[in-house]
Amino acid sequence: MLVATDLVKRYGTVQALDGFTLSVAPGEIVGLLGHNGAGKTTFVEIVSNLVRPDGGRVSIDGKPPSAARGEVGVAPQHIALYPSATVREHLELYGRLAGLRRAALRAAMEELSVVLRLTELLDRRAGKLSGGQQRRTQAASALVHRPALLLLDEPTAGADLETRQAMLDVVKQRAGEGAAVVYTTHYLPELTELQATIAVARDGRIIARGACDDLLQGLPGEVRVTLDDQEEIALSTSDPATTLIDLLRRVDRPVTAVDVRNPSLDDLYRSLAVHDAS
């Protein structure tokens, strides 16, 4: 669905993208990770046809971004709503711009209102909504035309639990229907829940890409043992089970608690950060 190859973009002296390459298949959710300034938002803007790359190529279902307008649903990082327009008016605008006519538009609005918990808010003006409600409205207007490619740039930033769960539900649903999804976030557990494949961006390029389990392989987990006097022994290990058995054999005092933690996306992120710093 989405193939981006060797994208290059420079803003003055800042090299925003430097050979950024990423592919997303239909039905796949790609969790795009990276520090601020890693190039995630620039990538989203290029695929959305908002910014032209200085080099490289983007293809959406075989077409350049300029020819694929309307097949892409974009929820930007910042809130972009009309303060005096209602939630319903937002959905109607973006639905109609995508070519949805009466019955189809009504059906799409009704479905999204339920999934994103907006039914009670449809006639409320965007300027009067809470931050989480605005996030949901923004996502709904990006999804109303059932785009084949979804670009969600930190859609849950600053959102409450209800918004976060609604957002994850709708993303899973759309991916299940065949949409390709690029999901940038700093909340790594969301990607585990979405069963996303992972792409890690740094300095304007993708430095790690693959299934979550593959990327975590070889990363250390942690074994933590608490003794009767509250003393804690914590060991970083790539084989938590063996390490725990070994540790229990060697400890000659009563153990009150044991915690075994497998490597997580946080560890992956941290290891890449350490690598970056070094």
Added chain:
Amino acid sequence: MLLDPAPRGLGVLDAVYRISALARHNLIIRLRDPGQIISYVVMPMVLMLVLKPLYVRAMDGGATQIATGLMVMFSVFAISMAGNSILSERTWRTWDRLRTSRAPAPELLIGKTLPLFVVMVAQQSILLVYGCLAIGLPVPPSPLLVLAAIVIWAFALLSIGAALATLVRSHGELSVISDVGALTLSSLGGALVPLSIMPDWAQAAAHISPGYYALEMMQAAVRADVAGVVPPAAVLLALGLLAGVFAARRLARGWGRGGLL
């Protein structure tokens, strides 16, 4: 893929549908904040009434001068309405969202300015009718010619407003340029004081003011003087087209996406 994509919008009908969606949306937003529109209709009405005795006593055709002059002057203020409505899209960050839709920049621009166009045509029509009823402006023998003149002037103003909105960096900058520009250009164009009694340098400089051509066109249209309407109408149409194309090109590129907003 289980997706049910919306039909592709390539035809003229699809473009009209998208423009009407945008126009409807912008009309709703405009009507929720009607203060500016009301003031640009009421203020010239009051001024016409107050200044009428002065103009009627001072010159032949004083009623025509004050009615058409103030109509032109207060319609020029509409540049700031057009500019602000486009600039607000930048403040709200909604323009980029619109740019990711199927509607290309010219459609976005038309959909954005169409409600304002209707408002401006209505404003000028109301002021002319008011001029006939309350100020003593002669009833135009050719209402269609007057309407054509109003439409051309509204088009030129909206295009200039849109172009300005793509150049300025803030609402404050737009306000300074449009308000000072509106007063200067419409005064220089003879909207307040007839050109014939202005100094030579001002009469020469008037030709760079769109207000001059608007006043010439409007007064010729009120007289049903087709030959007098055509030259200034051509100038204003050309100006409107140039400004419109410039604005569409700037808007298509996101007009810098930086600045103060």
